[in-house]
Amino acid sequence: MSTATGDAMTPLLEVRDLSVGYETNGGFWGRRGIVPAVEGVSFEIAPGETLGFVGESGSGKSTIGKAILRLVSPLAGSIRFDGRDVADDGPRAPLSYRRQVQAVFQDPSASLNPRHLVAHSIESSLRRHGVTTRSEVRDRTLEAFEMVGLDRSHLQRFPNELSGGQQQRVARARARVLRPRLVVCDEAVSALDLSTQGQIINLLADLQQSTGVSYLFIAHDLGLVRHIAHRVGVMSQGSLVELAPVDDIFGSPQHPYTRRLLGATPASSPEGRDERRARRREFRAKAEAVS
Amino acid sequence: MSETSTTLIAVSGSGRHQGRSSNIGRIVARMRKQPGTIVAGAFIVVLFFTAILAPLLAPYDPTQVNFDNILEPPSAQFWLGTDDLGRDQLSRLIFGAQIVLIVALGAVVVAALIGVPLGLIFGFNGGWWDRIGMRFIDMAQALPGMVIGLTVVAILGRNIIILMFAIGLIGASLFARMTRAVVLVERNKLYVEAAEVAGLPRRQIIFGQILPNLVGPIVTQGTVFLGSAIMIESAMSFLGIGLSSDIPTWGAMLSLALDNQAVAPHLTWPPGIAIVLTVLAFSVFGDGLNDALTGERRRLPRLGLRLAQAEEERAARAAVPTVQAAIGADTSSSSGAQPVLVAHDVSVALAMPDRTQARIVKNVSITVAKGEIVGLLGESGSGKSTFARAVLGMLPPGTWLATGSIRLLGEELAHRRESELAHIRGTRMGAVFQDPMNALSPVHSVGMQLTEPLRLHKAMNRAQARARAIELLERVGVRNAASRLDDYPHQFSGGMAQRVAIAMALAADPELLIADEATSALDVTTQAQVLDLILDLRDEYGLGVLMITHSLGVVAETCDRAAVMYRGRIVEDSSVETLFHDPQHLYTRSLLAANPANAESSGRLATIDGELRMEIDRQLDAFEADEAGA
Known part of the structure; x- marks a missing residue:
């Protein structure tokens, strides 16, 4: 994997002093409180770079991913994508942002709708993002499938008719089809067997090489992160305790x-x-x- | 919600619709295996045809008054007799089916049209929407249905549309409740988040993504409510608040029969039986549909296979002495001390749906010595957990021990009775599984769960058991053990809960500890702590440990020896040094190469797929062919 040239270019994503909290449910009349999940986290991701995030469960690493995907709203701090603060766009993310920032989640079987043919999830994103002609939708869906190593025969299947690795490839194809510039991979290979993990990791690397996409790769397995990330952030109890190039993290942890x-x-x-x-x-x- | 009823009919029909969607085909195939559902479905089909063909089937006009034949008993001319105006009972019954089905189907559509959107809105929006909305639903459900029906009819008058509406209103709260429950589960699923990330608008997420997952429950609820609607319609007609009295309905017929019970008792039976059978048919069919939609439950093997299983077990039992002799000779020659566990030639069979059987564990032999940690390494589906369950005598239904001997300190465990096995598990073996929260009962305190086996198997009194439980918890590293004894499992973190599960396994004073993916769900730091604990316990008590895992790292850190399982078979059994530095089998070599922790920090990861996978399979096939030939 080539090292990304970080400092010369403007960062694709720039996160400053991000804090996110979750509301606690106080019952019917109970008072609601806020439990901080992430506090004062800052980092940036350059175009074509993979930033790995590691930490224990509950350390807040997934919450950062969700904040970037705008599935939760930050309490404080800014998330700037391509120079624009995403908070300026109001409570709902605009389509242009949705198109450029995509996700692959941990459990591929849960991230695909069990009642839809796998092609459906990809086609509906395409239609939503302005690809309307029937032939173009079909071509681009097929193209995305072929890019992740699936073929035409997989299009008309239900998720439960595919293996775990194939399901994860479909999830990759869905994230890929809109040609995003950033993909958040939240424990994207943790649920897979060793032999399948390698295939998906290689696929991610290939796609990065050919399209220059950036990854935020969230995982608890340091071995995996070491293999795919250029830089690694270490999360503990909601804070980013260390952020350094991958060789420094593994060679001389501070x-x-x-x-x-x-x-x-x-x-x-x-x-x-x-x-x-x-x-x-x-x-x-x-x-x-x-x- | 007209598609609800059409799907219903399509499914209840002949199953010819399985062409395009394989899901429907599968559902129909499952329903074919349920005799009750088939009978109910056939009855419903007959009922529908009767209703549609009523004008052709009925011998007389159901409304034709004939004062010459008042209250005639059944005869060749009037098969079911006549009523007080001389109208033919059979004709009225046949036309009654028409009314009953129209009203009931209409009511289901109304109920679904009102209830499902409400449930979707409450469930998806949550918050105040949900709180206030659901209180209203609660209130609606607290009112007796008949009162709602009466009120609607009293205000709007009596006709077929209003009757549908009245009954539909009664059922709407049921649909709303069920829809909300399903939505609450579905909205937290990852695919909904994925749809949000794709930028789909909320409307499309609710109706395009969540609603399809509701079709199953809605169809089921619709079928069951169809039966209820028929009952309500009949009750209302019986009370004279249904349709006007000259329209033939089963309820009104029953009401008429009551008036003339003394002179014409034959009038009661036909409408009564028709109502009972129809309501029954719809609920049986609805239940069957529900079972078919939620998937097949794993059942005990069918009779033929059960007999085969019994036969095989007898044969296996007969073969055990010779096996034991072989092992006896084997162990005495190799070392003086008796191994904790000797499994020899263990095979596990699985009953397949097509009445054949498959071997999911094949001829596995493994030995665990005292104080030894033996790894059993394999991918998901390799059969490693099934083997662990065979050793524990806890094979899931539909699987059984086909061959082999399992000896714990020389004592044969294979084919023992469940009660004996339970005692052995309680006193000499301990097991720790992947998810501690599943292994611990959520409704009992940790102390209760720890002390109960001690009192049962070790005959301790309450105070002794409590003292021992505290000692155990302290040993596994739970702080303030005495006070935490009264806590419930959910009050422990994942790592702590796994420690409690280990304490429970230790309560038996086991000689053998089976750890089945015991640390796979834990964070690396917690995993290291739990693995260290197992190592300490091994050093302290001389436990034999069978460490079942998919992680090469866990094997590297803890095991003395490890067996590699692939496709139900042990392909390699070596010391841990040999396994990592001089692996013998191609599969083991491939696994090591694929380990990301092992690989260079840059460059492509080795994978096991394509050609390599085929080559491994070829080697194993050749081996199996050899074995079968020999």
């Missing part, structure tokens, strides 16, 4: 939490596991002594 995350990641071979276990034990003893 923040203690990053080191802890790396220490907890299973290694690729059994060598040195006793030392790793001893180190973890030591770390835990230290943490317990502190608290």
Whole structure:
């Protein structure tokens, strides 16, 4: 993967001091509170770049993705896409933004409507975005399918008639068909078997090479992120604790939490596991002594 | 909602409509396997034809008054007799079917047209819409249906359209409620978010995306309500608040029969039976439709297969002694200590829908020594979890142990009775599964769930069991164990809940711990903690652990030895060093190459597909052919 030239170009996406909270449901008469999920997060993504986000569940990494997709609204801060603050567009995202920012979610079987043929989800996005002639809709749907390694025979199937990897390819095709400039991949391969994961990761890389799309790649698996991302952000308890090029994160992690995350990641071979276990034990003893 | 009724008829018809949409074909195929539904469906078809062909079928005009033949008993001329105005009962019954179906279908359409949009709006918008709207629905449902019907008819008068409307109003709250419930589930699904990301307008999301998922429940509810509508219509006609008395309806016929019960008891039976059968047919058909739509439940194998299964189990049981002898010789020669688990030649069969059987675990042999952690590595569908369930004696319905022996410290477990297995599970084996929240009962406190097996299997009293439970929780790293004993599972985080599940497994003082994807759902940091805990427990108690996982990392960090499973078979069983540095089987080599943690940080990832997958399958096919030949 070629390294993106980050600083020379203007960033595609620029997030400043983003805070997002969720309302708690206080029951019928109960008072509603706000639980912060993300606080004061800033980062940018250059065109053609892949930014990886890692962290534990509940660290707020998915919430950032949702804020960029405008599925939740921020409490504070700005999200600038292509130089424009998306908050200026009011509560509903304009179609031009929807077209340029797409998503692939974790569970491919849940992200496809079980009652629709898989071609339907792609065709309805195309129609919504101004592609109206029947032949053009058909051609572009087929083109998107072929780009992700599916063929004509897969178009007229229901999601449950496809394998997990094929379903994820359909989700990719849907994200691809509008020719977006940014795709948010939220745990996009976590639910797949090892052998299928590789295929989807390679596909993402190929598409980036040929179209120059940017990715925000959210995952809890550091091994995967290492493979696909140019830079990596580490989230912990709603904050971005470290953001650095991928080699620095894995080679010389600065923040203690990053080191802890790396220490907890299973290694690729059994060598040195006793030392790793001893180190973890030591770390835990230290943490317990502190608290 | 006219499509509701047309779909209904299409489905209840002959099943010829399966051509285009394979979904409908599948539903019809499932319904064909339900005898009750077929009978009910046939009755409904006959009823519809009777109604449509009424003018041809009825021997007389149902309204023709004939004072010569008043209250005649059944005869060759009047098959079901005549009523107090000399009208033919049979003709009135046949024409009554027409009225009853028109009113009931109309009522269902009205109910769906009012109820479904309300449910969609309340469910999708939520918030105040939902709160206020649903309170109104609650109120509507609290009123007896008959009162609503009476009021509408009293205000608007008596005719067929108003009757439909009145009955439809009664049913609308049912449809609204059901629709809202389904929408609340569907609106949080990822495909709705995906549609939002695609920029589809809200209207299209509600009607284009969510509504199709409602067709099943609506059709089912419609069919069941059709039966209710017939009952309400008959009741209203019986009370004289339905249609005018010269229109033949079953309810009015029943009312007439009541007036003349003393002189003409034969009048009661035909309308009574017609109403009961019709209502019954619609609800049976609706239930059958519901089962067909929600998918086939896994049932026990059919009788023929059950017999085959029993036969095979007998044969397997007979074969066990020789197997045991072989193992006995084997283990005594290899080492002095007895292994905790010796599974030999274990195969598991699965009953297929077409009455054949498939082997989902094939000739698996695995040994776990005391203090040893043995990995069972494989992709989803490789049969590794099924094997674990076979060892636990907890195979799901429709699967059974076809061959093999499973010995726990020398004691044979295969083909033991469920009660004996339960005792063995409670005292000598422990298991931890992927989702701790599924393994723990949400309605009992953690303390209750920990102490109950202790009291049952270890004959402890309440205080002893509680003390032991606290000890166990402390051992697995739950802080403030004594106070957390009264907490419920949902009050624990995922990692903590998994620790509680491990404590429950330890309560049995097991010799063997089966961890089935025990850390797959956990974050890396929590995973490391839980794996460390299992390692510590192994060191402390000398547990034998069978670690079932799809993760190479988990195997690398914890296992002494690992077996690789593919297509139900163990393709390689090596020490962990050999597995990672000198893998013998092509599949193992491919898996290692595909591990992203293993690969260079740039360049393409190796994958297992296309040619490589075919080559692996070819090798395994060749091996199986050899084995079958030998």
